[in-house]
Amino acid sequence: MRNYEILWADDEIDLLKPHILFLNNKGYNVTGVNSGSDALDEMKKSVFDVVFLDENMPGLTGLETLAEIKTHHPNVPVVMITKSEEEHIMEEAIGAKIADYLIKPLNPNQILLSVKKILDNKRLVTEKTNMSYQQDFRNISSAVNENLDFQEWIDVYKKMVYWELEIDDTEERAMAEVLNMQKDEANSEFCDFITANYASWLNDPNGEKPLLSHRIMREQVFPLLEEKKPVFFFLIDNLRYDQWEILEPIISEYYNVEKEVPFYATLPTTTAYSRNSIFSGMLPDEMAKKHSDIWISEDGEEGKNMQEEEFLRRNLKRNNHDISFSYHKILQKQQGRQLVTNINNLLNNDLNAVVYNFIDVLSHARTDMKMIRELAPDEPAYRSLTLSWFKHSTLLELLQILSQKDVKVIITTDHGTIRVKRPYKIVGDKKTNTNLRYKVGKNLNVDNTEGVFICRNPEELHLPKENVSSSYIFGMKDDFFVYPNNYNHFVNYYKDTFQHGGISMEEMIVPLIHLTPKS
Known part of the structure; x- marks a missing residue:
């Protein structure tokens, strides 16, 4: 490890020699000067890893010297040292983004701790x-x-x-x-x-089971309606647990996490099944039977997430909740902006359901666009893009506004995603669906059955059975399905992309968070 260079400016620098020797013995090189002007001159000649500044110096004060340093060397950490405990001095120094604030008289370990916190952190x-x-x-x-x-x-x-x-x-x-x-x-x-x-x-009606998608509304949302406060239900499509964890510190500035209720997304872990199960309060086969007028089958050409508002309306009616509610799906920033503008009207509703599709769009864009894949080559970068979006999103604006209101807020998702790596050859007819993580159709075959979950009797998993010989095959872990035609091309195209629909911890174990405004 290289020796760090420290610049220490104090008009009584000679009295600080014991401290300087202590730091020298710990492996730090310390340059001492008597004034703010001398400190600025030294910084023109040499590179320093950290600067100690006495606040009360003749000529340029510590705060004035700090301002000059931040102008010309904004990334150099500065520790302000002062005899004064006046609040306005602390506030000015902190506002100027100091790295630490020490009050005299100093002791050697106090200085060492500050240095280590900054340089060796x-x-x-x-x-x-x-x-x-x-x-x-x-x-x-x-x-x-x-x-x-x-x-x-x-x-x-x-x-x-x-x-x-x-x-x-x-x-x-x-x-x-x-x-x-x-x-x-x-x-x-x-x-x-x-x-x-x-x-x-x-x-098994009597067996132990986790919270599943189709029970979320009935068990986690509808009971909140009894409190006679507006309920805001935010569903962020494709939000994995790791992504929630990086958003939580920002949200916790405005909200207390009242309750965290992880749940298991139902299979297949896609919008058509697990998200529609959330809003309808039903498992997929029940949706297909009881709501055949709005259920879109696998071979249907319409979008499979177009009827969520109607599913929710019928769910409310079935559970005897005669309330005012709204449903909004945010695909573009302008739609979110309209929601922010309309926030006072939403507060008149008993329930507001809002779906944000950005992360789902991001995962698809990463598959289709080389530039996005380069921006998010791995999991940390993918999380970073999610965080960047959230910081500048209308969702955060809405949450900030609602934090000043007497409301109940839930943030959740429909399923997560996993970065797929291992291809599996599959054979099916022309009507087989296109999802890479699960397949449904007639006469499906894979070249290796050990790494997949094959469901020959869809009724057992409460999945729609559109033909007598229909079966479902689910990819597990980080597998994905590829047809033999142009096999190598599609393997190279889809490998290392984020997909969902199958079985993995990332896709199935997902967050549901109850929030209470701090104010």
């Missing part, structure tokens, strides 16, 4: 994170190989998401590959868990 965080993950690695691996229930799988997945985000913040990300291997192993076990238990969740 990344290295220390990296070392601590890697060590902590290595310690937890065995616990996670041991848990994955046990007979976990649905709640324990949620806990394991959330823990892996936690480490994924922690490792993102380290310098070398040395443990990222190890974590990816562990997540792949966990997904194998999770897929076995789903194939063994999913049907019983749907068919």
